[in-house]
Amino acid sequence: MLILVLNPGSSSLKYQLRRLGPSDPSPGILLERAINSPQEGTLDPVFLGNVFDVVDAAIRDITGGERPDAIGHRVVHGGDRFSSPVRVTQTVMDDIQELVEFAPLHNAASATCMRAAAARWPRTPQVAVFDTAFHRTIPDHASRYAVPDELHTKYGIKRYGFHGISVEMASRHTGTYLGVPPGALNAVVAHLGNGASVTAVREGRSVDTSMGMTPLERLVMGTRSGDLDPSIVTLLQRRGLGPDEIDELLNHRAGLLGLAGSADMRAIQDAARQGDTRAILASDMAAYRLAKYIAAYNMVVGGAAALILTGGIGEHSSRFRSQVVSRLGPLGLFVDEARNRSAETGVRVISTDASAFPVLVVPSDEERAIAEATAGVVLSDESAIRCVNE
Template sequence: MLVLVLNSGSSSVKYQVRHVSTGSAVGADGAVGADGAGGGAAGDGSSTSDGPEALIAEGIVERIGEGEVTDHVEALAIINAELDETMSGRQLDAVGHRVVHGGERFSEPVLISNEITRAIERLNPLAPLHNPANVLGIRAIEDTWPDLPQVAVFDTAFHRTLPERSWRYAIPNHFYRHYGIRRYGFHGTSVEYVTAQAATLLGTARQDFNAVVAHLGNGASVTAIEGGRSVDTSMGFTPLEGLVMGTRSGDLDPSILLFLQRDGWTADELDRMLNRESGLTALFGSNDMRAIVEAGDDRARLTLDIASYRLAKYIGGYHVAVSGAQAIVFTAGIGENSWEFRQAVAHRLAPLGVKLDDDANRAQADTARVISAPDSALAVLVVPTDEERAIAEATAAVVHAQGC
């Protein structure tokens, strides 16, 4: 089965075709700018939050011709033309959509219908930068390939196993009942995939696997895994809570926002500050971890210190939450590629008996591997994530089950 995996952001559409039986990418992949899609952050909690101009400058998004692509339908037309050139006549069997927020309704991937699309749309208030763009991608596929089965794979679904002690905020219950304000968690598709890979690497059955998984990209989160299931996670009602991220603040005293609002800051200004101008960008002036570790000056050292300290605090807490983790797992761009950041975090975890094998930590590889020393109390792993593969496999499973 050939599955087109789409990650529709508000200012770009990322795509990849996957052959499900082999797990390999087929034909073209990449991203197309869709500047007319409504503004705001591109993609989801793990993707870049820069606009189309920055994406184009970084080579992540192509500029098509002389003008900007104006909407998702136009972006799909360009993707379709690209696929025609590279797939040698092979036809797509289904489309898998990464949908950021599934709310409380969606705990697993589902075959998309008009009713499902409307249900995703009703969740827009919970993810105003994400779900509207996801819906635009779904409707664009309907316009481009009306007979192609579509499946929604939700980033929040893996965290639906959170116990109430983890997901409930200590605020009046009315806010949960009326607005749905609770911890949902994100990066679930990545964390679920990486959890299975990590358990296999250690020769442990997934249902017996306890771990702490750190998904560290421009968006960053950490998840407590007990018995192969998510029992706590750092992102909350939105992807803003938790770790220091590329452009997001992570945890902070909510009274700061009240203080600034009383001083005249608007909701939109605060939103931009917290989501676009904070995190590594605020501390160092760039969200590029490579630039931070290469700089080596006082500002860079402080940035690394703050970010690694925040993560180490979460890992220590989640080690307790799962009654003793067997492993700490690093994944995503920073987690997979920055040995310096892994080293900084592991150094802070020495009281837990964590020790790295320095050579293994520094070695570059694109496979899952153990980087801890033989006498480390906890195994430390680097496991490359492959969300596209996970989405493609989930899509194929739903399509087969529905007999499409």
């Protein structure tokens, strides 16, 4: 089965072509690329149409004339409407568009991408895979905010969580690695990239997560502030900043960028090694806040069987991993620096044998998860159609 995976950003598109067959349960990558739109902050339908013309030609060239059997889309926000991957219909696209206010940069791009893909491959089934879906199991006492009830019922104000595609896959791979049956794993999972979040996984299900109604909450991220006193927002409003200016400030000019002048953890770690005080502060703040939430979520899951680090920073920054784990001695966790700095790939343990439970680095592959979910929906639909016809 030939699956085209589309991962749209606010003004960029990452795509992969993967082959999934009966003899190969893991989709192999045939084509992979990222393209930036010339118009910052938006994915234009005309731009996407031109891109998809090029993609279609490349697919036919690589495969000898084949077309995609299915298209899978990463969608950041599914709200309360979507708890699992779904076949894309006009109604689904409309629902995703209505959720734009919760994820203005990403959901609008997803809806535009789906329409453009439907225009280019009109008979190819499309599937939406939601970052928020894995977190639908979070109980009310963890997902609700202490605000008047009508704000929840009228506006849907609650914790939705993100990075669910990555967290679910990392949890599954960790369970396989440790020999823990599905639905039995208790773990704390940290997805660390330009956006970062921590999730408490109990018995294989998300029971709390650090990102909230939007991806802004809690951790220090590349350009996002994470936790702050809400009164700071009203103070800025009184000082003359409007809602859009505050949103731009906290989502795009804060975090590591605001503290150290760069959103790139690699650059910050290099500068910190050279004694740059801003870089040292930014790195320390990010590590401290992450360790704080890891410790809290260890309590939430009733004692973790594993701490899982994934995402670009989680996978590749040994120095930052060491900064975080070195703060977790009270949990009985200690980093083995030889293991931590090893060039070994795949799922691996970086903690000492004497640690209370293992700290693992698990490579993130959201596109693979999207491809597998897409194949599952399409094959399930085809099976249902066959049953009806029989």
